[in-house]
Amino acid sequence: MDYKDYYKALGVEKTASKDQIKKAYRKLARQYHPDVNPNDAEAERKFKEINEANEVLSDDEKRQKYDQLGADWQRYQQAGGGRGSQPGGGFDWSQYAQQGGFGAGSDDPFGGADFSDFFSSIFGGMGGGGGSTRPRAGQDYQAELELTLEEAYHGGPRTLTVNGKNLRITIQPGVEDGQVIRLRDQGGPGRNGGPGGSLYITLRIRPDARFSRAGHDLTMDVPVSIYTALLGGEQTVETLSGPVKITIKPETPNGTRLRLRGKGFPVYRQAGQFGDLYLRLSLTLPTHLTDQEKALFQQLANLRK
Structure with a gap:
């Protein structure tokens, strides 16, 4: 089984703080979100990868275990391991692998295929009875709202539909093209008592002839x-x-x-x-x-x- 570099996936250093990890995750999640990249298999793969990385690095227990695994993996490579046809084929996973982790067809509370075999093997048994029980924020949603220049000048109430739900928001005068407005708790529902995700609305201002x-x-x-x-x-x-x-x-x-x-x-x-x-x-x-x-x-x- 290949080792996954979660720090590299989020583009952060191994010394990154929780806030830095959260900021990097949210930026990448908006970039690769399926709603922004419909029918894009590579974007979907990246989205799953950064979600998996965030699941580990934002949890102190998982991160500590992952960092120890990474240190052992590095020592293994420096000793000449991983030179065969299967990278890391001789690495001893047994001290990290969880018994009773998620396998094919099992009840995976994280969404099944959304997490790799690497994650399931190492973290599948954490949290008691398989799967984390800590509160998790819901998924963030993306939407766009088109305005005329005059509407952006005056501001005022606007209604848009996201996932079948009508939302009434107030546009402040002076907004710019490409500006993003965040609505808390208007994304996907949280898990295990966690907060709802956010809705990020990107404003698009049409060119004006005058x-x-x-x-x-x-x-x-x-x-x-x-x-x-x-x-x-x-x-x-x-x-x-x-x-x-x-x-x-x-x-x-x-x-x-x-x-x-x-x-x-x-x-x-x-x-x-x-x-x-x-x-x-x-x-x-x-x-x-x-x-x-x-x-x-x-x-x-x-x-x-």
Whole structure:
């Protein structure tokens, strides 16, 4: 039977603390969760592997036994073991293997095939009567929620369905694309009195045809007639917070940028704080000119010579 490196599976050092192990596990569990990787056999294999590693390394008793096994295994390899066709074939597992561990067809409270023969052989008899009885948190769930830029700006209640259950949540103004919201106890049920898992909701904000966003700042293109650009005047601009009247100075060049302070995106969980809105003025030329208009423009052109 091959040795499994649980520390390597979670990407942590052997000296990692419980919090570091928990953090690494949750990150990998979200990455390889079957709901995020449907019909992906490799992701499913990785998901089972990290669950098995977490089951051992998050339990003091199992971890202590596993570390001792690892030390003996390392000494065995350094002594020249494991050079045959079957790695570790000559290693003495008997001092670690549990009698009455889970085998094919047995009642495995951990989910049967979700745990390897290595785990079942070494830890199958722990906890009294086969299988751990310590409280275990439920499985974490993943979901996505799509928002328009305007919905992300204003926030408010939203309803989504996860595993057939309708959940009503409140979106805070100023959320970002890719931001993850965690709902405790909305994942799978816990075992042996353990807490329920969490639901991680990834927010997806659809691109907006009017605005581009950079952090808390917004930019939008504002068409301006050539007459207003030349002579100056006032113009109303529709922002996400409502209409705003701006003043355009005479002889304003094409591409001029105006800054409207506090008219950008709200700062997440900072009430009353907003980014800025940048207006990029884009001159529009008149089309379908009449003969009289052409003559006037020609007259103007002659005056500028």
